[in-house]
Amino acid sequence: MTAKIAILGASGYTGAELVRLIATHGGMEIVALTADRKAGQAMGQVFPHLRHLGLPPLARIEEVDFAGIDLVFCALPHATSQAVIADLPRGVKIVDLSADFRLRSPEDYETWYGKPHGAQDLQAEAVYGLTEFYREQIRAARLVAGTGxxxxxxxxxxxxxxxxxxxxxxxxxxxxxxxxxxxxxxxxxxxxxxxxxxxxxxxxxxxxxxxxxxxxxxxxxxxxxxxxxxxxxxxxxxxxxxxxxxxxxxxxxxxxxxxxxxxxxxxxxxxxxxxxxxxxxxxxxxxxxxxxxxxxxxxxxxxxxxxxxxLTKGSSGQALQNANLMLHIPEHTGLTLAPCFP
Structure with a gap:
């Protein structure tokens, strides 16, 4: 089966990198892309290197129907993901690329980010997304927090x-x-x-x-x-x-x-x-x-x-590697492209 995917914050670099990788995946279909300031535009307008792909137009998050979506990549700015993820349906799996859920301790989060965490129940649920060291926990997780x-x-x-x-x-x-x-x-x-x-x-x-x-x-x-x-x-x-x-x-x-x-x-x-x-x-x-x-x-x-x-192993590639595990897709799918040289 093909997994239905949404990318929130698709107008940033990590969002575009996710699209580039998923385009070669085969087991995922991007059904929703969101952006705030660029809502209503085509992804090919924002990132011309992706214009050859048949992608949905950029929309606002509140315009997305999450019914039937299997997994959401959240590529939003730090401190934005907490409220957005808290409002997502419980049946949707989430890979967050921001810093919002990386630290397990609410006190540590406040120390490093200067404000109290706004979704501590989700913070306690999140699995740290360094794939090779948390593979089994990621496989069973609903929310995975990508590393810095x-x-x-x-x-x-x-x-x-x-x-x-x-x-x-x-x-x-x-x-x-x-x-x-x-x-x-x-x-x-x-x-x-x-x-x-x-x-x-x-x-x-x-x-x-x-x-x-x-x-x-x-x-x-x-x-x-x-x-x-x-x-x-x-x-x-x-x-x-x-x-x-x-x-x-x-x-x-x-x-x-x-x-x-x-x-x-x-x-x-x-x-x-x-x-x-x-x-x-x-x-x-x-x-x-x-x-x-x-x-x-x-x-x-x-x-x-x-x-x-x-942008790849440090962020979007890691996120896709984790998503593959969460969706019970072979871990390396969409990620075996050779490096670009020179």
Missing amino acids: CNAAAGQYALRPLVAGGLIDLDDIVLDLKCAVSGAGRSLKEPLLHAELSEGYHAYGYGGTHRHLGEFDQEFSALAGRPVHVQFTPHLMPANRGILATAYVKGEAPAIHDTLSQAYRDEAFLQVLPFGELPSTRHVRGSNFCHIGVSGDRVPGRAMVVAALDN
Whole structure:
């Protein structure tokens, strides 16, 4: 059977990426697309690269008839999804791409997002959407909360090492280079070409970036005690991609062996030969994450580097992978496109 799909917030980058991926899926049919300011327009007007697809016109959320819809992708801005999802029929499955349900604790949500959570019953129900580590919970879930793209990249590099006690948990430095599409499609002066090109800069530094809430939650749960990484993201003048470099104390060969074993059966997580490090250009437009390990000139120190596409494996591809599980569709369906190179 073909699953009936709605995408709420389809005029943003993650919405367009979902459409691009589902177009090759075969087991899903998009029956509703919503946008606020662009309601009434054709998707091909908003995203001309999708004009060849027979898509429904963009509508307002209140105009959508959710009867018969199997799953909703919610690609709305942060703090918007809570009220919208609370009003959806209980029989509809939901994959939320915003930050609204990623943190399990209402207190943690308020700490990182500066306001009380508006749907705490749903927050308690949501399953964290890092597919490879929550597969069985996702399969049975009604609501899955997609991870932050930075949080996904850092966790793929580090989760097996934290869980296995391979590294010093009190000395983890995580340095990320992030493409500009991660900031969304809204017009922002610092993201204008003349403001951003020919340089890059740190942002969310000094322990202020909201994805730290996810790192704290996940790494501390794995370790059974508080783990607080040092994390600094940098905005780079590229459209897609995240390169996460983790500096850790541990034995590099053992780290490489542990990651290789942990991901040996994962189709989308590929550990490179020891000493080879990945590039964002080799995962662009794909659902793959490449991971490399290198030793350091100082014994007992190592680098772990993960590269993924923030719009695909970091967001919309991850969302589709989760939706496949929720709908009992083979997990890799619609996600095996090779990266786009050059």
